[in-house]
Amino acid sequence: MAESHGEAKGQAAGAHTEAEGGHHGGTFPPFDSSNYASQLVSLAIAFVALYLIVSRIALPRVGGTIDARQNKIEGDLAEAQKLKDESDAALKAYETELANARANAQAIGNETREKLNAASEAERKALEEKLAAKLADAEKQIATTRTNAMSNVRGIAADAAGTIVQQLAGVTPDANAVNSAVDASLKG
Amino acid sequence: MKIDPIHQFNIEPLFTLGHIGNHTIAFTNSSLYMFIAVLLIALLMLASGRDLVPGRLQSVAEISYEFVATTIRSTAGSEGMKFFPLIFSIFMFLCVSNLVGVIPYTFTISSHLIVTAALALLVFFTVLFYGLYKNGLKFFKIFVPSGVPIYILPLVMFIEVLSFFLRPVSHSVRLFANMLAGHIALKVFAGFVAMLGFSLGALGWVGGVLPLALTIALYALELLVAFLQAYVFAILTCIYLNDAIHPGH
Secondary structure (H helix, E strand, C coil): CHHHHHHHCCCCCHHHHHCCCHHHCCCCHHHCHHHHHHHHHHHHHHHHHHHHHHHHHHHHHHHHHHHHHHHHHHHHHHHHHHHHHHHHHHHHHHHHHHHHHHHHHHHHHHHHHHHHHHHHHHHHHHHHHHHHHHHHHHHHHHHHHHHHHHHHHHHHHHHHHHHHHHHHHCCCCCHHHHHHHHHHHHHC | CCCCCCHHHCCCEEEEEEEECCEEEEEEHHHHHHHHHHHHHHHHHHHCCCCCCCCHHHHHHHHHHHHHHHHHHHHHCHHHHHHHHHHHHHHHHHHHHHHHHHCCCCCCHHHCHHHHHHHHHHHHHHHHHHHHHHHHHHHHHHHCCCCCCHHHHHHHHHHHHHHHHHHHHHHHHHHHHHHHHHHHHHHHHHHHHHHHHHHHCHHHHHHCHHHHHHHHHHHHHHHHHHHHHHHHHHHHHHHHHHHHHCCCC
16 A cells, blocks of 8 residues: 555655665655554544543443442431441430439438438437436435435434533533524534 | 654554555554553452452552542542543553653654644533533533623633633643653753763763762653643643533632
């Protein structure tokens, strides 16, 4: 096919290309119109084939893979978010429960403390009353004992005074006078 | 030692397929590399796994998918996703074939203007027909920018129409010229190394270090350009399609 354009051989910068092998003449290959038809036909076949492969198989395939990955990532993220929300809710519930339990415990503690306080207070009061009663009894007894002792002392003193008067004066003094004299001196 | 930086762009017919009119339709080295690109893309997109956690190959497939999808969404909006298969095909076809073309001894499809022009015209007519189909006559609003004073409107419209119809030219020549020039520069600098070595002997090999370093630097640049031009072609396609989707700008 290339032999037909020897006409360009003589002109232009043919000199050095000529040495390379005669069959391509001097035409600059990209501008050699004799092979345009061949290139156009093969370009058309190759490009249409490529377009069909790309549009029918390759792009849907790769695009599908990318979409599937995207969906998977989004699904996983949503799932993770859901689980996180769940665990947050569980944590919140746990905290509320814990706070409730703490409040309950506090309440029970306070109640018990108050009850025990009240009980011990009552016991203390009862004990104090008992002790007070016992004290009063004891005081009364002491007082009685003392009064008794004092009245004994008076009798003894009156007797002693009567006896002393009898011994000294030889007369038995009047019991009443002795008693009043003893009383007066006891008082003094 | 003769260096021919143009030789790499030769179209070699591998076998003849048939005739259309007086044109011979041959399966050429260019055809071979077109099908290699299609095969590589198909392998990448179909052989990669579908795991939840992607492996390396699957990551590359998914990154290309997301990359093109993001580019379309940011330039043409979500309505532009209608053209996702088209733009993805264009981008991957150019990117893979350009990257394959940077490998020494391979052929670069987009170093031929006819190929880039065919793709640019495909985009051009897609924009034109989709724009007219979707918006009817409102599509012509793209030639009438809003907020322009009436007395310079004819001039602006003329420029807009001209630039619209020149789009396929700039669209295709940009890619073609970048690939062509880059590959020629690479070949020239790489050729210097061999030329110096074979003509000057030991001294030449030592002197060849400089062009070798340049070749390596250029090679890195060409790798970048191979990707970048495919990206530029794809993003321009998005921008042009955006005109068809949203004509009033």
